Amino acid sequence: MRCYRRQLGISYEDHITNEEVSRRIENAIGPHIDLLTIVRQRKLKWYGHTTRSPGLAKTIMQGTVNGGRRRGGQKKRWEDNIREWTGLELRNTLRKAEDREKWKAVVRRSAAAPRRIPNLRNRC
Incomplete structure (x- = not known):
């Protein structure tokens, strides 16, 4: 999740949930294997x-x-x-x-x- 947040430019201070970060990554790169x-x-x-x-x-x-x-x-x-x-x-x-x-x-x-x-x- 740290790498995903860094790629998306999201700080931990932004209070964005891990589920939201995962959703944004999937929107950015498409479906992927966990x-x-x-x-x-x-x-x-x-x-x-x-x-x-x-x-x-x-x-x-x-x-x-x-x-x-x-x-x-x-x-x-x-x-x-x-x-x-x-x-x-x-x-x-x-x-x-x-x-x-x-x-x-x-x-x-x-x-x-x-x-x-x-x-x-x-x-x-």
């Missing part, structure tokens, strides 16, 4: 690629490390993102990733960014 969607798509593609290939990346991604996780709020792992985005258990994602065409369908379905629920203030 950054979160691109990140999801690339992570899911890479996960499928490493799952199909025998190598160190696959061993690291699917391997287990001795010991527990840290105390406190846990950071998200790759597995957590894959499970959340696809809605599948890890063993099912491994099975689907082995078939390239099935995995491409999963990536297309899962990479779409969810629509944000507008704030209550914007509904009135």
Whole structure:
């Protein structure tokens, strides 16, 4: 948003919402793919690629490390993102990733960014 505001010449003191800035950018450059969607798509593609290939990346991604996780709020792992985005258990994602065409369908379905629920203030 900082880059968008700088490109449009909008200061933070102008009190323009991020939704308005996004709308102005879309009017200026046309429809575009959201950054979160691109990140999801690339992570899911890479996960499928490493799952199909025998190598160190696959061993690291699917391997287990001795010991527990840290105390406190846990950071998200790759597995957590894959499970959340696809809605599948890890063993099912491994099975689907082995078939390239099935995995491409999963990536297309899962990479779409969810629509944000507008704030209550914007509904009135």
